[in-house]
Amino acid sequence: MSQDAPKTPWWNDQGNRAILYQVLVVGAVVLVGWYLISNTLANLAARNIATGFGFLGREAGFAIGESPIAFDPADSYAKAILVGLLNTLIVAVLGVALSTVIGTIVGIARLSGNWLVARLATLYVETLRNIPVLLQLLFWYALITEGLPAARQAFNPLPGVFLSNRGLKLPTPDWGGTEWAVLAALLLAVLGAVMLARWARRRQAETGQSFPSVRAGLGLILGLPLLVWLLGGAPVAMQVPELKGFNFEGGTTVSPEFAALLTGLTLYTASFIAEIVRSGILAVSPGQTEAALALGLKRGQVLRLVVLPQALRVIIPPLTSQYLNLTKNSSLAVAIGYPDLVSVGNTTINQTGQAIEGVALLMAVYLAVSLGISVFMNWYDKKTALVGR
Amino acid sequence: MTSNTNLDPKTASEIASHVEEPSQTELRAPRRSALNVLGWARENLFSSAPNTLLTVLAVSLLVWAVPPLLGWVLLKATFLGADPQACREAGGACWSFIEVKHRFILFGLYPHDEHWRPLLAMGLFLSAIAASCDPRFWNLRILAVWGAALPFCGLLMWGGLLGLTFVGNDKWGGLPLTLILATLGIVLAFPLSVLLALGRRSDMPAIRAICVGYIETVRGVPLVSVLFMASIMFPLFLPEGMTIDKLLRAQLGIMLFTAAYLAEAVRGGLQALPKGQYEAADALGLSYWQKMGLIILPQALRLVIPPIVNQFISCFKDTSLVIIIGLYDLLTTAKTALSDPLWRPFYIESYVFAAFIYFLFCFFMSRYSQYLEKRLNAGLKR
Numbered sequence: 229m230s231q232d233a234p235k236t237p238w239w240n241d242q243g244n245r246a247i248l249y250q251v252l253v254v255g256a257v258v259l260v261g262w263y264l265i266s267n268t269l270a271n272l273a274a275r276n277i278a279t280g281f282g283f284l285g286r287e288a289g290f291a292i293g294e295s296p297i298a299f300d301p302a303d304s305y306a307k308a309i310l311v312g313l314l315n316t317l318i319v320a321v322l323g324v325a326l327s328t329v330i331g332t333i334v335g336i337a338r339l340s341g342n343w344l345v346a347r348l349a350t351l352y353v354e355t356l357r358n359i360p361v362l363l364q365l366l367f368w369y370a371l372i373t374e375g376l377p378a379a380r381q382a383f384n385p386l387p388g389v390f391l392s393n394r395g396l397k398l399p400t401p402d403w404g405g406t407e408w409a410v411l412a413a414l415l416l417a418v419l420g421a422v423m424l425a426r427w428a429r430r431r432q433a434e435t436g437q438s439f440p441s442v443r444a445g446l447g448l449i450l451g452l453p454l455l456v457w458l459l460g461g462a463p464v465a466m467q468v469p470e471l472k473g474f475n476f477e478g479g480t481t482v483s484p485e486f487a488a489l490l491t492g493l494t495l496y497t498a499s500f501i502a503e504i505v506r507s508g509i510l511a512v513s514p515g516q517t518e519a520a521l522a523l524g525l526k527r528g529q530v531l532r533l534v535v536l537p538q539a540l541r542v543i544i545p546p547l548t549s550q551y552l553n554l555t556k557n558s559s560l561a562v563a564i565g566y567p568d569l570v571s572v573g574n575t576t577i578n579q580t581g582q583a584i585e586g587v588a589l590l591m592a593v594y595l596a597v598s599l600g601i602s603v604f605m606n607w608y609d610k611k612t613a614l615v616g617r
Numbered sequence: 618m619t620s621n622t623n624l625d626p627k628t629a630s631e632i633a634s635h636v637e638e639p640s641q642t643e644l645r646a647p648r649r650s651a652l653n654v655l656g657w658a659r660e661n662l663f664s665s666a667p668n669t670l671l672t673v674l675a676v677s678l679l680v681w682a683v684p685p686l687l688g689w690v691l692l693k694a695t696f697l698g699a700d701p702q703a704c705r706e707a708g709g710a711c712w713s714f715i716e717v718k719h720r721f722i723l724f725g726l727y728p729h730d731e732h733w734r735p736l737l738a739m740g741l742f743l744s745a746i747a748a749s750c751d752p753r754f755w756n757l758r759i760l761a762v763w764g765a766a767l768p769f770c771g772l773l774m775w776g777g778l779l780g781l782t783f784v785g786n787d788k789w790g791g792l793p794l795t796l797i798l799a800t801l802g803i804v805l806a807f808p809l810s811v812l813l814a815l816g817r818r819s820d821m822p823a824i825r826a827i828c829v830g831y832i833e834t835v836r837g838v839p840l841v842s843v844l845f846m847a848s849i850m851f852p853l854f855l856p857e858g859m860t861i862d863k864l865l866r867a868q869l870g871i872m873l874f875t876a877a878y879l880a881e882a883v884r885g886g887l888q889a890l891p892k893g894q895y896e897a898a899d900a901l902g903l904s905y906w907q908k909m910g911l912i913i914l915p916q917a918l919r920l921v922i923p924p925i926v927n928q929f930i931s932c933f934k935d936t937s938l939v940i941i942i943g944l945y946d947l948l949t950t951a952k953t954a955l956s957d958p959l960w961r962p963f964y965i966e967s968y969v970f971a972a973f974i975y976f977l978f979c980f981f982m983s984r985y986s987q988y989l990e991k992r993l994n995a996g997l998k999r
Contacts, residue, residue, distance in 0.1 A: 344661075363948050570839070570842065583853065595838060
């Protein structure tokens with residue numbers, strides 16, 4: 229290469245070109261954005277719609293069917309949206325927990341040596357994941373509201389439990405004031421069990437002596453609240469739902485909307501989780517199990533210490549996206565009238581006409597929830613990841 | 618290699634004498650399963666006590682569920698020509714509901730006498746999809762297939778030419794609408810997703826930030842909210858006096874949503890290619906677009922065909938969400954068919970019919986994607 233090569237002109241320099249391209253693309257995006265926003269502002273002005281989030285403080289004026297916190301039509305839109313968010317979170321948390329349990333069982337069942345069980349699990353997975361979840365939700369909702377009898381002829385599978393087209397009625401235990409003490413005991417026991425497990429692990433690392441921390445922890449978690457309950461006089465009174473007129477009074481209600489949403493989301497997501505669990509278990513080679521058994525570990529220890537940690541590493545990333553999917557799919561509640569975030573947001577938009585703010589708010593809240601789940605699952609994933617050099 | 622295969626007989630027998638004969642004890646007995654049904658059952662259903670318990674549980678589940686189900690589907694069911702009264706008396710499935718309502722469920726509000734047009738369009742559409750599934754069409758020929766099929770489908774659906782009466786797209790519905798929304802959703806999202814994936818892998822920070830921002834935002838929100846945005850906000854985006862059709866709005870929403878997911882699939886393919894391919898293209902002095910168009914994308918896109926098919930399946934299922942913004946897709950027509958007070962009690966039949974159609978499409982698509990994955994792996998493993 230000669231020393232005095234011709235200098236590349238500045239417009240052929242790669243760095244300069246990159247800057248030029250970026251300026252052009254960003255400029256185009258800004259231009260399109262500005263065009264859309266100016267159109268929107270002109271349209272809003274033509275329709276006399278004020279912009280801004282001021283509407284959140286105004287009186288909502290609509291009732292919400294079910295709410296974990298007290299809500300009154302006189303409360304503000306902001307509170308209504310908070311109620312919607314709480315309803316979404318309740319469905320999401322319960323759905324995640326239930327679908328993980330069902331999905332794990334079905335996933336393991338698909339690998340079972342029992343031909344019949346494996347086939348039934350396959351049938352479950354193939355059927356449910358190939359039908360749109362919204363169709364399943366509408367089906368369950370129709371089944372509950374049209375298929376179940378009216379309150380007067382309600383099914384009574386267990387004493388105090390009633391199943392009718394008004395939903396599921398459950399008796400609530402009448403604790404007589406001891407519920408807080410029992411709850412505190414439960415929290416204390418969980419904390420104790422965690423500390424016990426840490427202590428046992430440290431002792432085993434130092435001295436090699438093992439300690440049955442799982443059994444002791446379970447005993448603590450079950451025993452301590454039971455003890456407090458007994459000390460509190462062992463209240464056994466139940467508030468049983470009773471038929472009065474055309475509906476029940478007393479007890480707790482699981483509304484048809486909530487039941488249909490939870491059932492549909494859980495069964496649908498479980499079919500995907502089953503496949504994830506199955507592939508995770510298949511990813512651990514049988515040599516690992518054999519080697520662990522050869523080392524003299526017990527069956528339970530092999531599962532807990534060798535197979536599961538390796539399977540989890542494969543399972544967690546796709547499982548995270550299923551949890552996110554379930555949370556996002558809970559927005560389909562709007563189709564069956566469960567007052568979730570989208571449903572309340574939709575009502576708000578229709579009443580106030582603040583479409584842009586409403587949709588932006590919905591998206592922001594879902595983004596925040598999704599981000600929260602991803603951050604948590606990534607943290608857990610890091611914790612279980614292989615520690616490399 | 619040839620020298621090995623042409624060993625002279627003497628050396629061959631020498632080698633053979635060093636190879637141990639398998640001892641008699643090592644010869645396995647034929648598997649019990651090969652012997653008879655009873656042996657098979659003992660091995661697969663009753664090999665241990667817990668296994669037997671599982672079998673008993675599964676059988677009792679079947680005994681509990683299958684006879685009533687069979688009774689409902691077949692024995693107590695009413696078939697052709699039964700009126701709602703006869704159906705209710707029989708107490709089983711009312712398949713005459715499907716007989717009466719199938720036209721509406723399949724084609725929605727499309728004029729009754731013109732139903733052959735959406736049917737034919739659907740046939741064309743399915744043929745084009747089938748052609749796209751054939752590896753021989755995985756090149757520019759696929760553009761020709763769709764370029765020919767789409768205008769013809771449009772002509773059939775809209776009409777207004779060649780003596781066909783005009784049918785506005787507010788009258789479209791049922792299965793053709795579902796197919797159109799899903800297929801165009803994927804087809805239109807595809808070029809956008811390739812650009813987004815390339816942008817996300819770009820060295821230019823501003824372009825990368827825009828692409829990452831778009832992909833992660835869309836993937837973080839539910840499709841329902843994107844559809845809401847499409848149906849409520851798109852009209853506000855346009856200059857005064859311009860309107861945008863409801864179907865087009867939904868189609869755009871689905872496309873924008875799908876593009877983000879598809880972009881991640883394409884990115885997976887771009888990342889799976891060995892670095893040497895990029896470096897070799899650079900060494901040849903190709904420009905960025907030559908490198909991508911001639912070297913990288915043809916290889917990467919082949920790798921991502923199975924995830925694209927999976928994305929198509931979920932897009933197909935997701936189109937059912939347009940019920941929320943009031944389009945008459947397959948699920949909406951199945952639900953609307955129940956608003957007839959005469960046939961109101963037969964919701965299970967209606968949903969089962971729609972579910973069966975969705976299932977058929979999704980099941981065969983997922984089988985196809987599994988077959989593709991095997992094919993690709995076979996090519997890579999050798």
